[in-house]
Amino acid sequence: MDRVYIVGIDEVPKRLNLAEREHLRLTFIVMPGVSAEVPFEIKIGKPGVHLEIFGLYLSPRNEQVRFDFTVRHLVGGAHSSQQFRGIVGGTARAEFDGLVYVAPDAQKTEAFQENHAILLSEGAVAESRPQLEIYADDVKCSHGATSGYLNPEELFYLRSRGIPEAEARRMQMISFITPVISHLPEELKEQILSRL
Amino acid sequence: MENLLEIIDLHAGIEGKEILHGINLTVRPGEIHAVMGPNGAGKSTLSAVLAGRPDYIVTGGSITFAGKDLLAMSPEERSWAGIFLSFQYPIEIPGVSITNFMKAAVNARRKARGEQELAPAQFLKLLKEKMALVGMKGEFAKREVNVGFSGGEKKRGEVFQMAMLDPLFSILDETDSGLDVDALKIVADGVNALRSPEKSTVIITHYKHLLELITPDVVHVLKDGRIIATGGMDLADRIENDGFEGING
Amino acid sequence: MTDEKDILAAAVEKEYSEGFVTDIEQEFVPKGLNEEIIRLISAKKQEPAWLLDFRLEAFRKWKAMDPPEWGHLSRLPKLDFQDIIYYAAPKKDKDRPKEIDPALQETFDKLGIPISEREVLAGVKSKVAVDAVFDSVSVNTTFRKTLAEKGIIFCSFSEAVKEHPDLVRKYLATVVPIGDNFYAALNSAVFSDGSFCYIPKGVKCPMDLSSYFRINASGTGQFERTLIIADEGASVSYMEGCTAPMRDENQLHAAVVEIIVEKDADVRYSTVQNWYPGDSQGRGGILNLVTKRGLCRGEGSHLSWTQVETGSAITWKYPSSILMGDNSSSEFYSVALTNNYQQADTGTKMVHIGKNTKSRIVSKGISAGHSENSYRGLVRMNPGASHARNYSQCDSLLIGDKCGAHTFPVIRNANPTAIVEHEATTSRISEDQLFYCTQRGISPEDAVGLIVGGYAREVLSRLPMEFAVEAQKLLSVNLEGSIG
Numbered sequence: 001m002d003r004v005y006i007v008g009i010d011e012v013p014k015r016l017n018l019a020e021r022e023h024l025r026l027t028f029i030v031m032p033g034v035s036a037e038v039p040f041e042i043k044i045g046k047p048g049v050h051l052e053i054f055g056l057y058l059s060p061r062n063e064q065v066r067f068d069f070t071v072r073h074l075v076g077g078a079h080s081s082q083q084f085r086g087i088v089g090g091t092a093r094a095e096f097d098g099l100v101y102v103a104p105d106a107q108k109t110e111a112f113q114e115n116h117a118i119l120l121s122e123g124a125v126a127e128s129r130p131q132l133e134i135y136a137d138d139v140k141c142s143h144g145a146t147s148g149y150l151n152p153e154e155l156f157y158l159r160s161r162g163i164p165e166a167e168a169r170r171m172q173m174i175s176f177i178t179p180v181i182s183h184l185p186e187e188l189k190e191q192i193l194s195r196l
Numbered sequence: 197m198e199n200l201l202e203i204i205d206l207h208a209g210i211e212g213k214e215i216l217h218g219i220n221l222t223v224r225p226g227e228i229h230a231v232m233g234p235n236g237a238g239k240s241t242l243s244a245v246l247a248g249r250p251d252y253i254v255t256g257g258s259i260t261f262a263g264k265d266l267l268a269m270s271p272e273e274r275s276w277a278g279i280f281l282s283f284q285y286p287i288e289i290p291g292v293s294i295t296n297f298m299k300a301a302v303n304a305r306r307k308a309r310g311e312q313e314l315a316p317a318q319f320l321k322l323l324k325e326k327m328a329l330v331g332m333k334g335e336f337a338k339r340e341v342n343v344g345f346s347g348g349e350k351k352r353g354e355v356f357q358m359a360m361l362d363p364l365f366s367i368l369d370e371t372d373s374g375l376d377v378d379a380l381k382i383v384a385d386g387v388n389a390l391r392s393p394e395k396s397t398v399i400i401t402h403y404k405h406l407l408e409l410i411t412p413d414v415v416h417v418l419k420d421g422r423i424i425a426t427g428g429m430d431l432a433d434r435i436e437n438d439g440f441e442g443i444n445g
Numbered sequence: 446m447t448d449e450k451d452i453l454a455a456a457v458e459k460e461y462s463e464g465f466v467t468d469i470e471q472e473f474v475p476k477g478l479n480e481e482i483i484r485l486i487s488a489k490k491q492e493p494a495w496l497l498d499f500r501l502e503a504f505r506k507w508k509a510m511d512p513p514e515w516g517h518l519s520r521l522p523k524l525d526f527q528d529i530i531y532y533a534a535p536k537k538d539k540d541r542p543k544e545i546d547p548a549l550q551e552t553f554d555k556l557g558i559p560i561s562e563r564e565v566l567a568g569v570k571s572k573v574a575v576d577a578v579f580d581s582v583s584v585n586t587t588f589r590k591t592l593a594e595k596g597i598i599f600c601s602f603s604e605a606v607k608e609h610p611d612l613v614r615k616y617l618a619t620v621v622p623i624g625d626n627f628y629a630a631l632n633s634a635v636f637s638d639g640s641f642c643y644i645p646k647g648v649k650c651p652m653d654l655s656s657y658f659r660i661n662a663s664g665t666g667q668f669e670r671t672l673i674i675a676d677e678g679a680s681v682s683y684m685e686g687c688t689a690p691m692r693d694e695n696q697l698h699a700a701v702v703e704i705i706v707e708k709d710a711d712v713r714y715s716t717v718q719n720w721y722p723g724d725s726q727g728r729g730g731i732l733n734l735v736t737k738r739g740l741c742r743g744e745g746s747h748l749s750w751t752q753v754e755t756g757s758a759i760t761w762k763y764p765s766s767i768l769m770g771d772n773s774s775s776e777f778y779s780v781a782l783t784n785n786y787q788q789a790d791t792g793t794k795m796v797h798i799g800k801n802t803k804s805r806i807v808s809k810g811i812s813a814g815h816s817e818n819s820y821r822g823l824v825r826m827n828p829g830a831s832h833a834r835n836y837s838q839c840d841s842l843l844i845g846d847k848c849g850a851h852t853f854p855v856i857r858n859a860n861p862t863a864i865v866e867h868e869a870t871t872s873r874i875s876e877d878q879l880f881y882c883t884q885r886g887i888s889p890e891d892a893v894g895l896i897v898g899g900y901a902r903e904v905l906s907r908l909p910m911e912f913a914v915e916a917q918k919l920l921s922v923n924l925e926g927s928i929g
Contacts, residue, residue, distance in 0.1 A: 104846070104847070105846065107846070117858070119858060119859075119860070119861040119863075120861060121861055122828060122860070122861055123828075123859075124859070124861060125857070125858065125859045126856075126857075126858045126859075127855070127856065127857045127858070128854075128855070128856040128857075128867075129853070129854070129855050129856070130852075130854065130867070130869075131851070131852060131853050131854075132841075132850075132851060132852040132869060132871065133517075133849070133851045134841070134843070134849060134850050134851060134871055135848075135849045136843075136846055137843035137844070137845060137846045137848070137873045138846070138873060139871060140871075141870070141871045142868070142869060142870040142871070143852065143867075143868075143869050144866075144867060144868045144869070145854070145856050145865070145866075145867045146864070146865060146866045146867070147826075147856060147858035147863070147864070147865045148863075148864040148865070148866075149861050149862060149864070247880075247884050248883075248884075249880055250876065250880065251876065270883065271880060271883035271884050272883040272884075272886050272887065272888050272889070274884075275883065275884055275885060275886035276886050280884075281884050283881065283884075286881070287875075287877045287878050287880075287881035288878075289878055289881070289882070289895070289896060289899055290899055290900065291898065291899025291900055291901070291902035291903070292895055292896065292898065292899035292902075296895070297882075297885070297887075297895070300882075300885075300887045300891055300895055301882075301885040301886050301887050304886045304887050304888060304891065305886040308886070340899070357885065361885065361886065
């Protein structure tokens with residue numbers, strides 16, 4: 001199953017329980033101009049589940065965005081991954097709260113979580129609270145979070161090839177968000193890229 | 197002469213599945229045996245059972261090593277008794293240097309045998325001597341056990357450890373796999389240098405190459421959990437030419 | 446497969462060899478906490494009025510505060526602060542007040558702590574100046590004279606109050622304010638002894654300084670206060686160690702450490718924490734609830750924290766750095782090992798205020814038995830922290846399936862030229878690793894020690910040599926019986 005939620009337009013569920021061996025891909029998109037709180041909790045109570053979550057937030061002006069995601073592995077042998085990427089500018093503020101919980105005896109769990117943010121301006125704030133709470137030993141769990149800016153050397157490289165600065169920046173942003181949108185339908189991808 | 201290793205009707209497997217269906221094998225001091233066989237024949241199971249890997253379960257038969265019941269011994273007791281397994285896939289131990297690893301191993305064995313720990317100077321001398329045997333430079337001793345090693349380095353590392361621990365009975369589990377000609381030569385030279393009338397070796401391999409460099413006294417063919425043929429180097433030649441399909445028990 | 450589990454269990458159970466009690470006559474203040482007790486402690490220490498006022502103000506603040514509940518500490522007992530003795534000191538021999546009581550000398554000898562200069566000068570111990578604190582008082586500080594020749598002040602906190610009141614007054618509570626948090630406020634009200642060091646401008650401290658804290662008396666808590674000041678261009682390496690007797694009761698240790706690092710100064714602060722951890726059923730043990738913070742005030746200043754936490758029933762501590770000066774930098778290297786029913790909630794805060802400030806966090810948690818081990822951290826890039834950088838790596842190692850390992854970082858970036866990177870992983874000792882070691886003849890217990898030591902090496906290698914050896918031993922000892 002593949003579901004895409006455009007926050008502010010689509011109705012976003014607050015929680016999901018997954019059936020056995022369910023393969024699910026969820027994508028959450030926050031477009032420019034949208035301020036939102038996105039609380040979401042998913043419980044994996046059946047084995048064999050394969051869950052992929054992607055999140056994108058584009059907050060260039062004064063948006064306030066907050067993701068509050070919890071993935072609970074209550075049984076073993078399931079896989080979950082979360083990847084969030086966002087670009088924050090103006091005086092916008094983006095927060096990511098992510099908890100991966102692995103219950104006692106939920107052995108052979110694989111759970112991964114990442115949040116990467118790019119700040120474009122003074123006044124923008126990105127906050128990340130990726131959390132792991134793990135009670136089983138035979139698991140593969142990791143999380144990562146970064147916050148940074150568009151690489152100036154990369155920008156210089158593009159400009160030295162004759163690409164104007166604005167266009168070069170846009171290319172950098174496209175390359176930054178590609179990992180969380182590459183699986184989306186062309187039409188939606190176009191729509192997202194046109195907002196950069 | 198008394199047998200060093202005697203396996204009688206060994207049945208063993210893992211996770212409830214029997215893989216070895218009645219192995220018989222006798223190795224005398226000073227002998228080199230080769231065990232050849234296709235993938236899934238049970239070669240690695242045999243080496244794991246000999247070294248006492250905890251997840252392998254013996255369901256029947258016996259193994260006597262130097263007159264003792266090997267199956268009653270823990271992996272470290274087997275090591276102290278002189279069994280060495282060169283792992284097909286040597287394990288990484290991050291943060292632990294080769295030096296510290298070997299110091300722990302050498303001294304644990306000395307302690308088990310009621311001997312004094314080696315003085316640091318003696319230990320370092322031994323370390324250098326054995327490193328030279330497999331063509332390892334000084335830096336090698338500081339590296340973390342198997343971490344970031346190339347395939348060849350891992351196998352040379354195993355032969356180096358074998359030299360350090362001076363075992364009575366060595367099992368080379370596919371030590372030749374993934375090695376180029378030069379690395380194979382270094383490994384073979386190392387093993388040959390350690391040969392003696394008291395010490396025995398079992399070489400587990402798919403191919404004949406290593407056996408051309410370390411000549412075995414006996415060659416066995418292991419297939420579907422049974423030894424289906426035993427002979428000399430001519431048996432290895434036949435396998436090289438005709439494959440395992442042509443060998444029947 | 447019982448074997449793996451039994452092996453791991455057997456490898457973690459071990460005697461706490463520092464768990465003895467020294468039989469010595471001690472004087473106490475009455476149990477409980479009120480203004481009278483605080484006045485009594487202050488009077489015993491013959492303190493100036495300003496310090497008594499400081500204590501009373503802290504006490505008033507503390508009364509209005511509630512104990513923090515946000516840590517991942519399900520077993521933190523409800524403490525009755527009226528049931529604690531806040532001051533205990535060995536009685537001085539009236540005829541020879543300057544001499545060290547032989548019983549204390551013997552105690553520190555047994556712990557391997559050189560409290561007289563003789564053993565060091567004889568070359569038995571490496572050259573370290575020691576301030577030894579026994580319950581509420583400092584017993585002796587070695588090499589004071591040698592250090593004084595370079596202008597370095599290293600003495601007990603009480604002596605510093607008497608001999609260098611201006612310095613103490615200038616810096617006390619400037620990094621950890623009186624009302625910073627519940628336990629810091631408690632400490633500010635009742636603190637007894639601790640260490641004071643001041644390294645003057647341009648001086649490189651010629652030897653390592655160290656404090657050793659020993660809890661002995663039953664029913665007491667220890668509330669030490671440490672203040673370290675490195676003036677412009679100065680450098681010092683400071684180490685602290687601690688132990689306590691084995692008892693069924695919990696004892697509270699609530700310390701405050703403040704460090705001020707001026708321009709181009711360098712402070713390396715190392716801790717090997719070996720408080721009594723409680724027994725295998727989780728009875729007793731020290732509640733180690735401490736506040737440690739450094740202020741990198743000057744440009745180019747540097748503060749490095751290294752901690753090895755193996756003891757205490759509960760550890761709640763976050764040695765932190767405030768990177769105020771431009772180009773200042775800090776590191777936090779930590780190994781926290783919990784076994785049986787121990788709980789640790791520890792980590793750091795790196796607050797970047799100045800430009801080009803750098804920080805690095807390397808945390809290695811090891812959980813065994815039924816223990817809980819959490820990393821909690823904050824990395825904050827303030828709007829002015831242009832081109833600041835942080836890198837954090839938090840790894841957890843689980844030994845057995847009854848323990849927990851958690852990672853709770855907070856990353857807040859408000860500067861578009863700052864970069865923050867955080868990574869965390871969990872792992873365990875694989876059966877393959879154990880088998881590989883045992884095949885080489887290394888016993889399972891030693892194999893676990895070896896593997897854990899390797900896992901923690903990046904942190905251990907940052908400790909001063911003698912400490913590193915000690916820490917490595919502690920890791921193995923405290924893991925005994927964990928395999929299982």
